[in-house]
Amino acid sequence: MFFASDNGGPVHPQIMQAVTEANEGYRTGYGVEAEMDRVRDMIRDVFEAPEAAVYLVATGTAANSLALATLCQPWETVFCSPVAHIHEDECNAPEFFSGGAKLTLVGDSDKMTPDALRRAIENEHTRGVHGPQRGPVSITQVTEKGHVYTLEELRALTAVARDYGLKTHLDGARFTNALVKLGCTPAEMTWKAGIDAVSFGGTKNGCMGVEAVIFFDPAKAWEFELRRKRGAHLFSKHRYLSAQMLGYLADDLWLDLARQANDTSAKLADGLRQVDGVEFTTTPEANLFFAKLPRRLHQKAFDAGAYYYIMEGELGGDDPEEMLLARFVCDWSIGEAGVEALLNAYRA
Amino acid sequence: MFFASDNGGPVHPQIMQAVTEANEGYRTGYGVEAEMDRVRDMIRDVFEAPEAAVYLVATGTAANSLALATLCQPWETVFCSPVAHIHEDECNAPEFFSGGAKLTLVGDSDKMTPDALRRAIENEHTRGVHGPQRGPVSITQVTEKGHVYTLEELRALTAVARDYGLKTHLDGARFTNALVKLGCTPAEMTWKAGIDAVSFGGTKNGCMGVEAVIFFDPAKAWEFELRRKRGAHLFSKHRYLSAQMLGYLADDLWLDLARQANDTSAKLADGLRQVDGVEFTTTPEANLFFAKLPRRLHQKAFDAGAYYYIMEGELGGDDPEEMLLARFVCDWSIGEAGVEALLNAYRA
C-alpha cells in the first residue's frame, strides 16, 4: 500500500536482469561501451531522430539541470510552472548548474497556458541589460498535479517560445505515462511538437536510476558532455546505466509499465469515487492524482499500513470530518492487489 | 587482459546479489531507507567513529567535489598534488561545486611532502584580502602513481595542515588498496592520522557505482545533504546505493577484493621483471604501477588483445626499441589467469 511516489517500488525484473547480464567482462566505460551505442540507436529509433544527441544520467534532477544549463545562459531566466519540479523540488539545482540563472514562474497552476507564457515572456522585455534575459521554456509532462498536456497544448506553448526565439525543454520524469495517455508517438510529443530537449525518465517507471537526456539538435552535444563530467554525473561503470535503459526499452516494457501504472491509478480513482466522503479535486489522467478525504478515512488507511502524502491539512488534528488533501501515485508494481488493499482499508 | 583501469571490470557477485535482494517491496528512498541505517552503522563501526556523518553518492568525482566544497569557501584554495584526480581528471568539478575555489599544486610529484606542503601554504600568506585564502588539504591515497602514503607520512601532512588550522580530505578512490597494503585500521588511516573527511571508494573495488563520504565531525552534515541534493546527487531509489555498500562491507569482502587486486598487481610486476627489456619506474605498492617497455613488446600484447594505457610515447612510432611508459591497473577480477595471459603475450 505504497502510494507516496512512483520511485518507492522495486525495479522491474526485466531491467534488473539486463543489469545482471551486463555484468560480464570488461568495458572502457564512461559511456563509450557497446551497450551505450545500442541505447543511442534505440532512443534515436524510438524518437525517429537519427541525429539526436543522447546521454544517460542517474537522477531526474541531473537530467533537468544539465539539460537546462546547456540551453540557458547564467543571465537568463527559465520559464516554468510555479509547481515545476525544477522550481520546488531540486534545492536550486537549476540555479547551480546554470551558474545562477533565474526561474520565472508562469501563471498560477501546474499547466502553463500560452497566454500566461506570453505574458511572462513579455514582462521580461523592457529592461535591456538591466533585467534577466529571456531563456528557455521548461514544460513538465506529466505535471506535478498529474495533468497531461495534449499535443495541441504542447504545440501552442512551443509556438509562443518560438515567437521569441526561445528553446524548449520537456521535463519527462513521467514521459511514458503521458505518452500512453495521449496514445501518440515520442516524436509527436517532442520534436514534432517543437520541443528541443527532453529529460526522458526511467527511474519512476521501473528502472533503478537512469534518465536519458536527448537533444534533437546535436550542436551542443560536446558542451553537454563537459557539463555532465564537471557535474560529476559521468559514470565510470556506465554500462549499468546503459543496461537499465536497454532492459527498459526492450519489448516495449517501458510502454507496458506506464500503462500498468496509469491503469492502476484509474482503478484506484474509480474505487475512491465509490467511497463515501471522498472528493476529487483533479481528474486523474496518468498515474498521479489528488483527492480529499475526511481525516477518519485517512486514519483507517494509515492504521492499515498505507503510505501516501497529505498535501493540505495536518494529521495531528482532532476533527474526524476535516477534509485532508492527499496525493496518490501508482507505480507499475502496485497492481490491483495494492489498490484493493487500500480501498478495503477505507471501506473497513 | 584489461589493465586500463580498475573500473572496467564486473561487479562482484556478492554485491550484485545484495542489489538484487534489495529489490523487494517499497522504500521512501532518498537515503532514509532502512538499508542506509545499516550502512551508516557499519561504516561507523568500521571506522570506529560512532558520531561520523556518512553519505553515499554514485561517483568518485561527486564524493570528492561535494566533500571539498563542504570544507572549502569559494575564496580559498585547496592544496593537492599536481597529479591529483581532483586537479587533472574532474573537468573542474571541484571548482564548480565549491563555487570557484582554486587548487594550489604542491610540489612536483604524486606524493606531497610535509615540506612542500608547508612551503605551498606559506606562499599563500602575505596578500591579505588580495590573494586566495588557505583552504583544505586533499591527499590521494593510493596516489595516481600507485604509491601509498605511510601512516607516518599521513600524520606529518595533517600536522602541517593543523598548524595552519586547515581541514584535511582523503581522496580514497582506492582507499582499501592502501589499507590492506599498510595493514592498519581504517581509523588509523583517517581520523587517528588527522583526516577530517574521506571519500571512501567502492566503485573501483568491485561495486557498481557507490562511494561513501564520511565526515568525522558531523557539524556540517546538513550542509552536505543540501549540497548533495543541489548537485543532483541524491538518489530517489537510494536503496540500490545502500545495498551495494552493504554487499561490499559484508564478510570483509571489501578487504578481500583489495587484497586480490594488490596481489594480482604484485604478480604482474614480478612477472614483468622477468621479461627482457622491461624497466620499472615506480615500485608497485597497491594495484597500480608504471613500467617502461619497448614498443615491440607492447605491440605483441596489443595484438593479443591486451588493453592498457601508454602514458608517454605514442604507438604510431617506428622504432621497435623505443621505450614507452605504460600504466597497469589490476582490479579484483583479473586474477592469475589474466596476468599469465598478458605475460605470455610478452613472452610470445
Next chain:
Amino acid sequence: MFFASDNGGPVHPQIMQAVTEANEGYRTGYGVEAEMDRVRDMIRDVFEAPEAAVYLVATGTAANSLALATLCQPWETVFCSPVAHIHEDECNAPEFFSGGAKLTLVGDSDKMTPDALRRAIENEHTRGVHGPQRGPVSITQVTEKGHVYTLEELRALTAVARDYGLKTHLDGARFTNALVKLGCTPAEMTWKAGIDAVSFGGTKNGCMGVEAVIFFDPAKAWEFELRRKRGAHLFSKHRYLSAQMLGYLADDLWLDLARQANDTSAKLADGLRQVDGVEFTTTPEANLFFAKLPRRLHQKAFDAGAYYYIMEGELGGDDPEEMLLARFVCDWSIGEAGVEALLNAYRA
C-alpha cells in the same frame, strides 16, 4: 527636465569638492586609508552602531548582491517583493554573487505585507532537503513604486523574519529619501526595527558612485571583505569612494539633498494635480511617483525636451487621449525651476 531617474543628475558640489580635496599625497588605498577610518566613524555615529562593520562599494547592485550573498547560502531563497530591484533590475546579480540562490517573490505589490511574507515563508517549509531553504528577507526602502514603509511596517516584517530565524536586508538605494519622509533616525529605520544589514545609498542622492554596506553584527565582516575583493569591487584608489561619503555626510548634506528631492517631487505632484487630464495612481511619498497622462500631454512635454519613462502604453500610438503611465523621479538638483519647466510644457 530630466525626471527619468535620480541617477541622471550632477554630483553635488560639496561632494565633488571632497573628492578634489582628497587628491593630495599618497595612500595605501584598498579601504585602509585614513579617509575610510573617518567614514566608518561617521556612519557608526549616524547609525548609533559603534560595532557595525562598514564598507564602501561603487554601485547599488554591488551593495545589494554582496550584502545578500553574505547573508545567504546558495541553497536558500531570498524573500523580496516582485518589483524589487534585486529581482527585476540586476540581471541575476544576486543569483551570481550568492552562487545560485533563488528569489521568492512575496505578494503582488511593491510593499510586502507581514501576512504575505509569512505565507511565502511557510510555503517553503515542507520539502526538507528537496526544496530551497529559507534565506534572508530583503526589503526595499523607498520601494520601486515610490512608497515608504513606516517604522511599524518595517518592524512587522522583521518580526516575521525573526520568527523563522531569518536575517533581514534593507535595500536603501533611496535610504535617505525614506528617512526624511519618516522623520526618524537611521537607527530607528534599521537595527532598532530589526534590520541586520543595509545598503546605504549615496549615488542616487548626489554622490558620484558610492554605497555603504553596513552589518550591525560584524561577525561576517571578513567574509564580506573577501566577497568584495573576489567580486572585483575593492578599489585600489579607495580614497575617492571614502571622500564622496565624507562629503555626503558632512554638515547633514545627505539629509538636505533628500529633502530637496522629496520636496521637488511633492511640488511636481501638486502641479500635476492641477493639470487637466492627469490621474494619480500612487500617492507620492518620497522622490518617485507614477501618474497617468493622456498621450497628447506627454507629447507636449517630450517636444519641449522633457525626459522620463513611460511604464505602460507605447509612445508610437495614435489616440491622443490614451492614458499612458509615467514614472517621475526627482533628484536633489532638479529644483523648482525644473518642475516649473515641465509643468509649463504640459500647460502649453
Next chain:
Amino acid sequence: MFFASDNGGPVHPQIMQAVTEANEGYRTGYGVEAEMDRVRDMIRDVFEAPEAAVYLVATGTAANSLALATLCQPWETVFCSPVAHIHEDECNAPEFFSGGAKLTLVGDSDKMTPDALRRAIENEHTRGVHGPQRGPVSITQVTEKGHVYTLEELRALTAVARDYGLKTHLDGARFTNALVKLGCTPAEMTWKAGIDAVSFGGTKNGCMGVEAVIFFDPAKAWEFELRRKRGAHLFSKHRYLSAQMLGYLADDLWLDLARQANDTSAKLADGLRQVDGVEFTTTPEANLFFAKLPRRLHQKAFDAGAYYYIMEGELGGDDPEEMLLARFVCDWSIGEAGVEALLNAYRA
C-alpha cells in the same frame, strides 16, 4: 617617498578636471551617455580598430575577470604566468566570474616563453572529457616583476595560442608603461601581435579608477555587457568613468604619464646603483623593479618616511647586513624630488 605601488598617488589634474567638467547637466548614464561615445571613438582610433567593442569598468580585477570570463568556458583552463595578478592577487575573481574555470600556471617566471606555453597546453590534451579543456592565454604586460614583453615575444606567444585555436588576453594594468618602453603603437602591441582582448589600464597611470576592456572582434560584445551588469560593474553615473578616460587620452596625457613614471623609475634605479650595498636582481624596464639592500639601508629609508614593500626577508630581523628584497614602483607623480628624497635617505 611612496614607492609601494602606482595606485597610491593622486589623480592627475587634467583627469580630475575632466571629471569636474563632466559634472554638468543630465545623462541617461549606464554607458550610453555622449562622453562614452567619444571614449569609444578615441580608443578605436588609438588602437586603429574601428570595429572594436569598448567598455569601461572601475577596477583592474573587474576588467581582467570580465574579459576572461567572456573568452572562457567554466570547464576550461586559462594559461598564465605563476605570478600573474589574475592568479595571485584577485582572490579567485577569475574563477568566480568564469563560473569555476581553472588557471594553469605556465613555466616558473613572470614572463611566459613560447616553449613553456606549448608544454602547458600540450599537457592538457590527453584526457578528453575528463580533464579541463584548453582555454584562453592571459599575458601580463608589464609583468608583475616589471618586465616588458617585446613585440616578438608577444607574437611568439599568440602564435602558440593560435596553433591550438585559443584566444589571448592582455592584462594591461600597466599597458602604457610597456607601450612607451617599446616605442610601438597600441595596435602593434595588441591585435597586430595577435591579441584578442585587452584590459587597458588607467588607474595605475593617473586615473581615479577606470579601465577599458577592448575586444577587437565585437562578436561577444553583448555577452560582455550582460556579464558586466550581472557582475555589478555597470555604473549608473557612468559619465564619470568616461570623463576620466577622456581626460586620460586627451593630448597624449596617458603617454606622458607613463613616460614620467618610467623615467622616474630609471632615475631611481640609476641612483640606487650608486648606493653602496645595493644589488639589482632584475633590470628595470618600465616603472617597477626589484633590488636587494641590506637591512640597515632600508631602516634609514623607513625612518625617513619612505614606503615600499619588502618581498623577501622580514624587517624585524637583527642582522644589519642581511639583504632584503624590495619592490620599487614609481607612478607619474613621484618625480625627481621623490627619487632624490629616497636616495638621500639611503645616503644619509
